[in-house]
Amino acid sequence: MMKEYQLIVVGGGPAGLAAACKAYESGLRDILIIERDKEAGGILNQCIHNGFGLHYFKEELTGPEYAGRFIDSVRETSAEVLLDTMVLQVTEGDGGVKLVHCVGAKDGYQILRAKTVVLSMGCRERTRGAIGIPGARPAGVFTAGAAQRYLNMEGYMVGRRVVILGSGDIGLIMARRMTLEGAKVLACVEVMPYSGGLTRNIVQCLEDYGIPLYLSHTIVDVVGRERVERVVVAKVDENRRPIPGTEMTFDCDTILLSVGLIPENELTRGAGITMDPRTNGAVVYENMETSLPGVFACGNVVHVHDLVDFVTQESQRAGAAAARHVLEGAADAEGAISVETGGAVGYTVPQKIRVGNLPGKTCDLFFRVRRIFGDSVIRVTAENGEVIAQYPREHMAPGEMEHIMLPKVRLEKAGGKITVSAEEKEENAQ
């Protein structure tokens, strides 16, 4: 009979590493991390800029440093790391055992057995095809993350005159990085009326270098035969339709796309796990367990985070829960509260709360709003319409994930569902 792991972690990025460490701390010993790259650390390895770890380590680290600390921590445990290996499928065997089908250059195809699985595959960048940019199809159009890998790890300069589409954080970071390496970044173009990136990045990556940010603008044409020669940018109306007559042309050889991230959930879907169309990730309970008992998910594969620090915390919850599942048995799924969204709240994680299963006195809840809010209040209402918790906020934006802690005692009396909504305060509602 083949070895049965207590836990197999799919993906050796920040989420997987933190989950594995926490599972070890919580008492598991037979842990395997499967990573498809030739080293652990995930996307942090190419994020050479600083600003990571302010919340978790209380100091500013670069991506490789943040990853390095967790790689060191995993080395101190008994967890094994299987590199260069791709997980193809997760299925269920007899008696609830999880079968992890994977393939690697060294061991070939194999099916590994585990009591629990943590899914931590992260996310992928949205590509040109996904957003349908018109125009020619020359070389020189990269996703910002691909360009980041080329520049920071492989040592290739991807272009000299750059236009960035989308104001996501990776695009902003690459604007600065390309500028420092001698490229001219002509513009950052964002279709929405607000930036998708953190304020700090707008200031330190664009304003520091005098790179203009065009809000409510988009690319309407790409020109070039072999290589990008120029792009045409136009202003858009409130329905995000280009306004004729507002076109501007930029002579450039490179376009970087920073237009969103999509959780990478082929394995999750393949396992028949219930998905949330709002997050493109699995529906999870308070302990990051999915609809398949014993399978947990954490990090960007569940919902896209702004800060790795929060990925770490979420993944530690998943790792601890996997340990509890192995050592104390499955959680009772009866009487889960479902979390609904109202009033411009885009989604929540978790989507379901089993109050009896909460280890502490509160339940962490994360969400994003769909528009910018000034002085406002987050309200949580019970099934009967009674407000069970409210949280004032001076400012909320879609680019900044919100976090609230729901008191367990209030959840116990909330009924079968709660609704999370956000509203501007009365006096400045206009």
Next chain:
Amino acid sequence: MTQITCILCPKGCRLKVDEENDYKVTGYSCEKGKAYGRDELMHPVRVVTSTVRAEGGAHRRCPVKTNGSIPRDKMFDAMRLLDGIVLESPVKRGQVVVKDILGTGIDFVATRDL
């Protein structure tokens, strides 16, 4: 008078700093923001991160950072110090790559093992 965006919290207050008037800050909503506005105009500093050539390791580039903030106007000069540097494996995280950047007392250090 210069307008800058405060980066200390997500609110992103639009600060106005009056250089003519002893760097008086307006538009802030907390004391930290007030201090940020003044510092940012009087002596802005940044951490600079980049890469240098690496040989014998798993990758061709090794990431580096300044191990403290340097004046913002020295960023490009600091970048030039990295040209031509070649690190040989093994490289340790924290290893000094360039000592005392432009007399600032700050070093470039490697940010990963390679």
